[in-house]
Amino acid sequence: MRTSRLEAFSDGVLAIIITIMVLELAVPEGHDLSALVHETGVGLLTYLLSFVYVGIYWNNHHHMFHLVQRINGGVLWANLALLFSLSLFPFTTAWVDESRFAQTPVVVYGLNLLAASAAYLVLQKVIISQEGPSSPLHAAIGSDVKGKVSTALYLGGVLCAVLISDSGPWIAVGCFVSAAVLWIVPDRRIDRAVREVSVGDGASR
Amino acid sequence: MRTSRLEAFSDGVLAIIITIMVLELAVPEGHDLSALVHETGVGLLTYLLSFVYVGIYWNNHHHMFHLVQRINGGVLWANLALLFSLSLFPFTTAWVDESRFAQTPVVVYGLNLLAASAAYLVLQKVIISQEGPSSPLHAAIGSDVKGKVSTALYLGGVLCAVLISDSGPWIAVGCFVSAAVLWIVPDRRIDRAVREVSVGDGASR
Amino acid sequence: MRTSRLEAFSDGVLAIIITIMVLELAVPEGHDLSALVHETGVGLLTYLLSFVYVGIYWNNHHHMFHLVQRINGGVLWANLALLFSLSLFPFTTAWVDESRFAQTPVVVYGLNLLAASAAYLVLQKVIISQEGPSSPLHAAIGSDVKGKVSTALYLGGVLCAVLISDSGPWIAVGCFVSAAVLWIVPDRRIDRAVREVSVGDGASR
């Protein structure tokens, strides 16, 4: 099987996930700026964070399947598992927003990030195990510094939110924002470093 | 007519069906774990089941049209009938969830599964009758053990839910979960058996 | 400009229109069959009718652009006008359903059908005027019996609903259902007749 229809379906699902979150934004009952800030301000920032995360996954999915030629049934299901975990973002985002960053919703949001991250790794492994040792994806991944750092940030955030009673959820949100920034901003320095490490890895294999 | 645009349209509809079900997940009013479990727990599992079913249909649709070259008006309408029956899943899923697996909603959910299954078979027949005896799809289907077993499970589930008053709906849900598992898990053993049976069938034809 | 991206965008919009209507289906508050019939029965039939209409438009759109090679800005906007009129179906369908086929909502539904029909004709004319006398679409349309009969049915339905006080809306719905049936069922007899007429027309031109 070729990847084109899997990509088209994933694009469709990701496009819907990234867009329907805006339906959760409550239209303010008041008609002035303070109503907007108080009733929708937090929701807007949470929406932005989740939009960026779905964007990151679309971006990575796009890059990953760029290196994949053929797929089997296992890849289809691993891809669906990733889409399922991402499809929960509108729900966890709405809960975090509605609760104004209460402890449990923030922990659940972090677990959602961890689940998506795990599903992505599983998808990667399934593709590589299907392609065998000559897999171009395997060669391209390298040490995956970004993936490891962001998983550590999600885990750290969840632990902070669980253990530290008052400011924990805010530290957690700080971790989640940092992990997102890590994936967007450094298309210069870290990318080059990662690329060099990967090339080194690829060469040493 | 070529199949590309029918596939793109079906991908779009299936992507929307599989994703908008998450909008039915009620955001818990409480902000702790027990609120999540009590208010959304059942909904999450029902969502997962329906997600898997739409995923199975996308998967099978993908495989089926892999073998189809050209289509006529009849195929377009049979495909729309399948999409219609699948588009009812967000509705039947929400009812099952909201009623906490009451008898009638579970029966209706099972009838929805049966309707989708019947629409899929009709689509298959329309394609084969259009392609004639040399149809590659006809040769590939074989005895369709999986299809028959899962239809029996849907039917058995519906009957259990109708006839057995207390535990009937739960036996039905067990049947529906089993049929879903049948389509996902056994990409090794049963697939090989099915393939051998099909090959045998194909050879004996 | 080539037509591929216009087709992909139209497929996306039509896929969403045809699917989000299911979100308007109210989940019954009761958990038995009578609750389903009374609270959702009418909605289900209205949804089916609108689903079929959007399906007809997708079908015709698909056939039309099959004959189109290149497009200009006017075609893009005429296509968007068609998509806009079709995007109102979820709204008019919900109103018809919620009012249980009251007079005004049925008239508005009929006007929506007329608007979509007019937008489709405009799109056709814009394409043909852009392509000039050698347009393959022009040659293929022929006398467009189906289009004329269905426009007459929409118009007749709207007039019945306006003029006849009690049974008018029901006659109108009968007209709308008949027009839909006209587009689905007769892929044998009428199609052949239409085709012969078209061929005759094409030859005499």
Next chain:
Amino acid sequence: MRTSRLEAFSDGVLAIIITIMVLELAVPEGHDLSALVHETGVGLLTYLLSFVYVGIYWNNHHHMFHLVQRINGGVLWANLALLFSLSLFPFTTAWVDESRFAQTPVVVYGLNLLAASAAYLVLQKVIISQEGPSSPLHAAIGSDVKGKVSTALYLGGVLCAVLISDSGPWIAVGCFVSAAVLWIVPDRRIDRAVREVSVGDGASR
């Protein structure tokens, strides 16, 4: 990277944005024409305006990527920023509608138009800076009279809504409608003028 998947994803997101706005249209509680006019009339016009704007952006996006061959990570993120700003239209449209064109919501709608316009310009600049001096997009843009006039109209509208207390919001809406008309109607005169200016610009470079 090639542009096909970015275009498909953008098409998906734009198709969803343009369509889900119809879900915000409140179904009238009454069943007569006055209920429709009073409860949905304003909403319908606001929906039409936002539909046209998303249509304009899809149109321009389509034209822009027609001239782009390859993209990098920066283009992906600039494109996502454009999609994010456009994804806020369902929200700002619903607020403008619900408030019946109150001052603050109209200002926020205008800022949304400005944000989308700015994101579009940034996307253009990122593409051109990636492609270097031989960029076909750079040559095609020319003096971008339309872009400048419409930005001035958005800005003027926002200022009017802020400064003029009573009729300000209505002048603003007039500005926003004019800017939309500017992009649709003049596919003859202004287009030719713009084209000549662009050709002149292109030649003088």
